[in-house]
Amino acid sequence: MEKKLDKQVAIITGASSGIGEGCAREFAKEGAIVIVNYPKASSKEKAEVIVNEIKASNGDAIGYQCDVSKEDEVIKMFADVSARFGTVDILVNNAGLQSDAKFTDMTLEQWNFVIGINLTGQFLCAREAIKEFLRRGDNGKSKSIGKIICMSSVHQKIPWAGHANYAASKGGIMMLMQTIAQEFASEKIRINSIAPGAIQTPINKDAWDTNADMQNLLKLIPEKRIGQPEDVAKAAVWLASDDADYVNGTTLFVDGGMTLYPGFAGNG
Numbered sequence: 326m327e328k329k330l331d332k333q334v335a336i337i338t339g340a341s342s343g344i345g346e347g348c349a350r351e352f353a354k355e356g357a358i359v360i361v362n363y364p365k366a367s368s369k370e371k372a373e374v375i376v377n378e379i380k381a382s383n384g385d386a387i388g389y390q391c392d393v394s395k396e397d398e399v400i401k402m403f404a405d406v407s408a409r410f411g412t413v414d415i416l417v418n419n420a421g422l423q424s425d426a427k428f429t430d431m432t433l434e435q436w437n438f439v440i441g442i443n444l445t446g447q448f449l450c451a452r453e454a455i456k457e458f459l460r461r462g463d464n465g466k467s468k469s470i471g472k473i474i475c476m477s478s479v480h481q482k483i484p485w486a487g488h489a490n491y492a493a494s495k496g497g498i499m500m501l502m503q504t505i506a507q508e509f510a511s512e513k514i515r516i517n518s519i520a521p522g523a524i525q526t527p528i529n530k531d532a533w534d535t536n537a538d539m540q541n542l543l544k545l546i547p548e549k550r551i552g553q554p555e556d557v558a559k560a561a562v563w564l565a566s567d568d569a570d571y572v573n574g575t576t577l578f579v580d581g582g583m584t585l586y587p588g589f590a591g592n593g
């Protein structure tokens with residue numbers, strides 16, 4: 326069967342766990358050469374396990390350490406990957422984290438930390454990716470010269486008390502994505518976001534860890550199930566593929582209906 330991302334070089338940031346890991350596996354299944362980016366030495370082993378499993382299933386992947394909030398490291402990652410594989414075709418701008426606090430207790434350090442990884446990291450990676458797409462031009466692998474998928478969140482739309490830094494970063498991603506999509510659509514570059522809801526990963530373990538927590542969480546999800554990384558990863562594959570060639574500057578919500586205001590069912 327024809328693979329949707331055959332031989333396309335995909336950098337997936339924050340790919341040593343969670344949604345990024347899911348994307349790494351699905352992109353590899355569709356024939357992409359996957360760069361499993363991980364943030365620090367302590368995640369190296371996790372990234373290696375993913376890389377080895379991909380290779381064992383006849384996929385192609387390497388691990389690459391880079392803190393996406395550091396300009397010099399991001400520039401080096403894109404240069405190294407382009408030198409080794411010829412170019413970069415796809416960026417999944419996924420790396421993200423939370424550092425939650427009541428607003429009046431939130432430190433500037435917590436604010437800067439989350440904005441630095443979630444928003445500045447996406448800016449730096451998108452900028453280097455677009456520079457490489459424009460330098461290389463059409464290489465016949467896809468109808469677009471490059472694709473970027475920005476991992477946002479339902480919290481680009483749903484306000485989230487106790488998570489002001491995180492929600493602000495995701496709101497920022499929405500306008501960053503739309504603005505650069507507008508800026509580069511005429512160059513045949515497609516840039517879109519995915520807004521996941523509650524996906525069962527380490528980032529939100531507190532919300533699903535116990536049965537009571539899970540039941541509470543499910544009240545917010547009309548489909549009455551927590552999402553899995555594959556739910557998001559399959560949407561990311563589609564957005565990166567030529568099947569989505571006319572999709573640009575949009576946010577695809579993958580949230581089991583979380584943004585449908587479930588509190589209003591039978592109420593209001």
Ligand code: BGC
Pocket residue numbers: 423477478479480521522523524528529532
């Ligand atoms: C957050 C999760 C949360 C989900 C739904 C995500 O963006 O990272 O912690 O469970 O949104 O609220």
